[in-house]
Amino acid sequence: MSDTIDSGRGTVSRETIVLASNSASRKAMLSAAAVEFDAIAADVDERALEAGMEDAEPAEIAQALAAAKAAAVSALHPDRLVLGSDSLVEVDGRRFDKPTSREQAEEHLRFFSGRAMTLHSAAALAREGRIVWIGSDFARLVVRDLSEDFIAAYLDLEWPAVSHCVGVFRIEGPGVHLFERIMGDQYTILGMPLLPVLDALREEGALIA
Structure with a gap:
């Protein structure tokens, strides 16, 4: 399934890329940045890939997942520049899906x-089924003490929307109530290291430099 995105207010794009995701936050980031794209979700068994990288660092796993998504969609659309992205949450040495x-x-x-x-967020670009760029960033978020009453009220508001979110939050919504301190880039927290992605897109000729 493909969603063609049209910001309706001009563009900085030289070509329409493919976002290998249907993530609302990643679509919103690209749209706000006036990047033209089609959204085509990648068919990747994320849990199987993670299981095969049990001893890898979280950042490496996030990069591998982003690359797998980009490569999977690129194999089906070899003439397009494909952007894959993934996020992974780690708390006290434990990874969370x-x-x-x-x-x-x-x-x-x-x-x-x-x-x-x-929170580790990674992105990768692929063309003709080959990864041409990969990058990642991370943010630290300190969760405040959460009462049972808050958890129940929060999920009454946000479930099932946050079933699609690692960390069980949307920082642009009620998820901001989870935290007492945040250290890191806002785009990384939203699910994609946008500034490095835009730089890579310019390097690949997809954006006006």
């Missing part, structure tokens, strides 16, 4: 309470 149920989301939030979260 997107919650598969509200009950699991509650468990994640209880574990996060009072702890520091490291």
